[in-house]
Amino acid sequence: MMMEQYQLVMPKFVYSGTNSLEKIADIITREKAKKVMVFTGKEILKIGICDKVFEVIRECGADYDVISDIRPEPGTVDVEKVLKQLNQSDGELVVAVGGGSVMDMAKLCAAMKGASYTIHQLLEDNSIMENGLPTVMVPTTCGTGSESTFNSIVAVESKQLKVGIVNTNMMADYVILDSSMIAGLPKHIVASTGVDALAHAVECFTSNRANPFSDLVAKEASKLIFENIVKSYHEPGNMEAKTNMLRAAFLAGVAIASSGTTAVHALSYPLGGKYHIPHGISNAILLAPVMRYNMAACEERLAILADTVSPGGIARSNKEKAEEIVKRIEEIVRDTHIPSSLSEYNVGKEDLDQLVASAFEVKRLLNNNRKELTKEDIKNIYLEIL
The missing domain is CATH 1.20.1090.10 (Dehydroquinate synthase-like - alpha domain)
Structure with missing residues (x-):
């Protein structure tokens, strides 16, 4: 069985190879971003995986805030908490450094920044999502593929079930595949x-x-x-x-x-x-x-x-x-x-x-x-x- 109609939707730019993290500088320049919101996990932050990212941002003369309180397998309560932090920020570009949970959260919240609808309304109807902040995905694991999908998986606590939110507005604008980010992966x-x-x-x-x-x-x-x-x-x-x-x-x-x-x-x-x-x-x-x-x-x-x-x-x-x-x-x-x-x-x-x-x-x-x-x-x- 083969579909009669089909599509290929991908990030706008994909960078890979040695020192490809340095491309963040070009992205900041292209987006004219004065402030970057870095999404990551506490452990990733603690062991210094984000240090090179911070260094590149500073060298561009841009400022940055960090959102690191992102739990593995996040739920709707986590989305609301992180979205509140993002809405209080004047960040113009979202950079996600992490695994699937971090990237899913970053894509979802970037698309929902300033939105009039809630996460619960979005779960009922994925189509209401609008375009949001530009995003950069920097995977630190070798498997979730979140950097190249327009899906975000959210645990719905009341149903004890994970639900996929699917909307092309969550497709990353930029992806950086730098193998140095997974060099020490457990x-x-x-x-x-x-x-x-x-x-x-x-x-x-x-x-x-x-x-x-x-x-x-x-x-x-x-x-x-x-x-x-x-x-x-x-x-x-x-x-x-x-x-x-x-x-x-x-x-x-x-x-x-x-x-x-x-x-x-x-x-x-x-x-x-x-x-x-x-x-x-x-x-x-x-x-x-x-x-x-x-x-x-x-x-x-x-x-x-x-x-x-x-x-x-x-x-x-x-x-x-x-x-x-x-x-x-x-x-x-x-x-x-x-x-x-x-x-x-x-x-x-x-x-x-x-x-x-x-x-x-x-x-x-x-x-x-x-x-x-x-x-x-x-x-x-x-x-x-x-």
Whole structure:
């Protein structure tokens, strides 16, 4: 199945390569910004990852404020708190230095600065979002892809569910892929964010909304991740592998913007919303089981990925190739020491009904899945990973 109409939406400028952080100076000049709002996390700020960013801003003669009180997996209360800080500022440019939560928060709040509507109104109708401050995304992990999507994931506390806000006004104006920002990334973050990026690539390639644009980047992202994630995990000093992972994460995000994720993310959202399981971990636990469940509906697509990742070799059937890809995913999860079940997160059978009900409401993503999933199907997938 191939969509008859499709689109490719990307950031306006993408900078990569050695010392690409220095491009912030050109951006400040282009935007005529006298004050910059830097969004980041407390830990990132503490260990000095932002220091080079601050230095470049100062050398431009610009001023800056820092918003660093951004929790992982932020909710609506966090959005309101950060937006209040941003509205009190006279910043003209937003620079996000961090992982998915930081970048999602920065994109969302930059678009909502001075808005007449609330986050709760926006959750009810994403289309009311207007354009806001220009944004610069500087990822410090190698997996979320938030720098190249116009999505922002917010936990809705009352529903114990994560919800995706989707609007092209949140597409970043500038992206800087500087591998020095992930040089010291802890191994467990390399693993969880890396498999998150792999989920993006594989889901987008097998999505009902897959198209020639998304296929192009999803295949390249998949190949890069399969070849580099285990190296990045076991060889912390292997900057070539980490650079490839950073590029792969960006490309997988581009695939999301053109195609879209599927049942892996739909079943992942309730796990983050209620149990606060990190997004990358829940996706990693679910990726192989969901793809195996989907196999009959996307066997050919998975086989194409197998040929992309391992070209040549002996002749194999599409079924054998599809099974090989799922097995490779399981091996990556095992080799990078990511949990393969929910047991250590205190999720039990008594939680199944609520998990199934919540996941079944994520129609935006379930509709992308090539195999239609009933509530019973969803329950069986959760049972497999308990």
